[in-house]
Amino acid sequence: MRHLLSAADLTRDEAVLILDTASELATVTDRSVKKLPTLRGRTVVNLFFEDSTRTRISFEVAAKRLSADVINFAAKGSSVSKGESLKDTALTLEAIGADAVIIRHGASGAPHRLAHAGWIGGSVINAGDGTHEHPTQALLDAFTLRRHLTNGEGDLAGVRVTIVGDVLHSRVARSNVLLLQTLGAHTTVVAPPTLLPVGIESWPCDVSYDIDTALTDADAVMMLRVQGERMRAAFFPSANEYSRAYGLNAERLRTMRPGSIVLHPGPMNRGMEISADVADSDRSVIVEQVANGVSIRMAVLYLLLGGNTKGQGS
Amino acid sequence: MTALVLRGVRPYGEDPVDLVIEAGVISEVARPGSASGRVIDADGLVALPGLVDLHTHLREPGREDAETVETGSRSAALGGFTCVHAMANTDPVADTAGVVEQVWRLGQRSGLVDVRPVGAVTTGLLGEQMAELGAMAHSQAQVRVFSDDGKCVHDAVLMRRALEYVKAFGGVIAQHAQEPRLTENAQMNEGRLSGVLGLTGWPAVAEEAIIARDVLLAEHVGSRLHVCHVSTAGSVEVIRWAKGRGIDVTAEVTPHHLLLTEDLVAGYDPIYKVNPPLRTHDDVAALRLAVADGTIDAIATDHAPHPHEDKDCEWAAAAFGMLGLETAFSIAQLALVDTGLLDWRGLADRMSVRPARIGGVESQGQGLIPGAPAHVCVVDPTARRIIDPEAVASKSRNTPYAAMELPGLVRHVVFGGVPTVRDGALA
Numbered sequence: 001m002r003h004l005l006s007a008a009d010l011t012r013d014e015a016v017l018i019l020d021t022a023s024e025l026a027t028v029t030d031r032s033v034k035k036l037p038t039l040r041g042r043t044v045v046n047l048f049f050e051d052s053t054r055t056r057i058s059f060e061v062a063a064k065r066l067s068a069d070v071i072n073f074a075a076k077g078s079s080v081s082k083g084e085s086l087k088d089t090a091l092t093l094e095a096i097g098a099d100a101v102i103i104r105h106g107a108s109g110a111p112h113r114l115a116h117a118g119w120i121g122g123s124v125i126n127a128g129d130g131t132h133e134h135p136t137q138a139l140l141d142a143f144t145l146r147r148h149l150t151n152g153e154g155d156l157a158g159v160r161v162t163i164v165g166d167v168l169h170s171r172v173a174r175s176n177v178l179l180l181q182t183l184g185a186h187t188t189v190v191a192p193p194t195l196l197p198v199g200i201e202s203w204p205c206d207v208s209y210d211i212d213t214a215l216t217d218a219d220a221v222m223m224l225r226v227q228g229e230r231m232r233a234a235f236f237p238s239a240n241e242y243s244r245a246y247g248l249n250a251e252r253l254r255t256m257r258p259g260s261i262v263l264h265p266g267p268m269n270r271g272m273e274i275s276a277d278v279a280d281s282d283r284s285v286i287v288e289q290v291a292n293g294v295s296i297r298m299a300v301l302y303l304l305l306g307g308n309t310k311g312q313g314s
Numbered sequence: 315m316t317a318l319v320l321r322g323v324r325p326y327g328e329d330p331v332d333l334v335i336e337a338g339v340i341s342e343v344a345r346p347g348s349a350s351g352r353v354i355d356a357d358g359l360v361a362l363p364g365l366v367d368l369h370t371h372l373r374e375p376g377r378e379d380a381e382t383v384e385t386g387s388r389s390a391a392l393g394g395f396t397c398v399h400a401m402a403n404t405d406p407v408a409d410t411a412g413v414v415e416q417v418w419r420l421g422q423r424s425g426l427v428d429v430r431p432v433g434a435v436t437t438g439l440l441g442e443q444m445a446e447l448g449a450m451a452h453s454q455a456q457v458r459v460f461s462d463d464g465k466c467v468h469d470a471v472l473m474r475r476a477l478e479y480v481k482a483f484g485g486v487i488a489q490h491a492q493e494p495r496l497t498e499n500a501q502m503n504e505g506r507l508s509g510v511l512g513l514t515g516w517p518a519v520a521e522e523a524i525i526a527r528d529v530l531l532a533e534h535v536g537s538r539l540h541v542c543h544v545s546t547a548g549s550v551e552v553i554r555w556a557k558g559r560g561i562d563v564t565a566e567v568t569p570h571h572l573l574l575t576e577d578l579v580a581g582y583d584p585i586y587k588v589n590p591p592l593r594t595h596d597d598v599a600a601l602r603l604a605v606a607d608g609t610i611d612a613i614a615t616d617h618a619p620h621p622h623e624d625k626d627c628e629w630a631a632a633a634f635g636m637l638g639l640e641t642a643f644s645i646a647q648l649a650l651v652d653t654g655l656l657d658w659r660g661l662a663d664r665m666s667v668r669p670a671r672i673g674g675v676e677s678q679g680q681g682l683i684p685g686a687p688a689h690v691c692v693v694d695p696t697a698r699r700i701i702d703p704e705a706v707a708s709k710s711r712n713t714p715y716a717a718m719e720l721p722g723l724v725r726h727v728v729f730g731g732v733p734t735v736r737d738g739a740l741a
């Protein structure tokens with residue numbers, strides 16, 4: 001594995017290896033000196049064409065805990081807005097000697113281009129591209145699910161996950177559906193028909209328009225951020241109607257199985273897709289997801305950049 | 315003046331003849347080996363009437379970094395064409411007699427093909443105000459085809475008026491059928507793959523709905539309509555229905571929509587980014603059958619040169635369009651002749667006769683008979699070549715067929731009695 005562009009790139013064994021590696025590396029976070037020498041002398045670039053303080057910081061912390069040199073390259077304005085082109089930026093990073101480029105970009109497929117257009121030689125990690133994918137988010141979600149639902153080991157066979165919200169525009173949903181399938185979980189996506197992509201019936205998941213039936217036998221529910229401005233493009237009539245029909249509130253949470261958990265990739269729209277009391281409830285693992293994100297990104301960097309604890313990876 | 319003789323050539327792949335050309339016309343179809351003059355050995359090669367393209371972007375004026383009338387004419391000649399229609403979306407837009415005459419004169423100067431300027435339907439392609447269609451029709455360029463290609467004339471009233479107005483001078487509106495609201499920020503065919511790739515979908519209905527509206531408008535006002543680059547099976551059904559109803563509609567399809575499918579988008583390489591987008595296998599199959607049964611009248615290249623930097627980037631930032639002139643014949647042979655859907659006469663009809671008629675170009679598409687203007691394309695259907703983007707005559711390199719091995723080679727081209735291409739190179 002040289003790049004991580006899509007959750008679909010991962011086999012079951014590769015995904016489990018990443019989760020297992022993250023489990024080991026998570027112990028570093030619990031130490032007083034939170035640092036390993038593994039990537040000393042390696043250069044990792046955070047190339048962010050979109051604002052995302054959360055994801056950037058998570059990758060930055062992950063790289064630093066492995067002793068990599070981290071460069072934050074906030075490339076405001078891609079070639080779409082006639083700034084420096086992605087290619088020229090890539091050539092610059094190559095000249096600097098980047099071992100890995102973590103890219104967040106508004107255009108779907110931009111990481112794929114960066115990895116395959118012959119512009120750079122290092123590893124490329126997709127930190128979210130357009131409405132395509134966000135594979136490390138799916139990995140950290142799987143890591144979180146595994147901790148709570150399968151004793152932190154193996155895959156997610158038999159686990160039932162319901163994903164609710166703007167699937168059409170969500171890179172998180174795409175990566176999660178793919179990875180959950182790879183790990184043996186059963187996934188149901190729930191959204192108004194306007195927020196489901198054409199062709200959803202071919203995805204490896206069930207589809208429902210009704211959140212209430214989709215919650216009853218779920219082990220976990222993952223709420224997606226829904227941007228209020230979507231209503232202006234006629235995806236739904238109003239924020240209130242959306243919230244009533246698809247929002248997760250305390251009443252709906254009570255219909256879920258005991259021990260089931262609530263995830264959200266953040267940032268949340270409290271009162272829109274998730275009520276404040278649910279977000280702050282003991283069933284919510286949203287804050288833990290953030291911590292797990294660091295461990296997962298450490299694992300991905302570690303495995304991609306040649307840290308090879310178990311003689312696996314290539 | 316010595317006659318030009320295409321010795322042993324097989325018109326439409328039929329029995330060999332000597333095709334004798336004098337004073338710009340075909341003077342005689344003689345027994346093979348019998349004619350004398352300046353002989354071009356065309357033994358066993360297939361002669362077709364010079365190809366006519368209804369849809370070419372020559373980019374001049376304004377984007378001479380991508381193509382000029384001169385480089386585009388070279389590309390056209392090498393592709394077997396003797397006439398191209400230069401689309402109006404230049405900078406400035408070809409929406410006045412001045413601009414279309416400029417393009418026409420540049421074509422005359424290069425002298426490799428008939429360059430027939432297409433006039434814009436609306437001023438600046440803005441879809442608001444009808445351009446001076448009459449002035450362009452009555453200019454030296456004698457414009458007959460009007461199109462806002464690249465943009466759809468989406469205002470129903472404006473489209474109706476344009477269809478009506480051009481009747482006065484035998485013009486035709488060539489519609490770029492794309493409902494704008496349904497295709498805002500659209501990147502690729504909408505379907506299973508667009509959902510997986512996270513690229514905004516371009517639904518087939520956005521094309522089909524405009525075609526349906528326009529054929530009904532054409533029927534209502536008794537006008538002639540031409541549909542540019544049909545790309546979906548549904549569009550074919552609408553056009554077939556309209557023709558069955560007696561509506562005066564014609565349609566074209568691009569070579570790439572006869573061969574390539576949306577699956578190529580999966581690698582996010584913008585070389586495959588095109589408007590209308592590459593569609594599905596089912597669409598390709600329906601389009602091929604529609605050309606075969608005549609529902610689609612013409613193969614038109616939509617040759618769209620772009621400088622390298624406009625394709626060497628992320629998908630969303632890239633320009634729409636691909637080269638077509640130098641590969642059109644090969645793709646048509648591969649998709650239609652080698653599959654048995656059309657014989658050479660059929661291909662000549664779709665690539666020369668009908669497009670000339672649609673474009674109102676009386677000197678073109680007249681066939682290979684004595685007295686016809688000597689526009690001849692001589693091809694070797696048995697030859698194969700590997701497409702090398704660095705070897706094209708176009709100023710741009712954005713061919714989607716790079717490294718593909720394609721059948722059929724344009725060997726010789728005669729334009730108005732004068733050889734423009736000899737042995738696959740400019741004469």
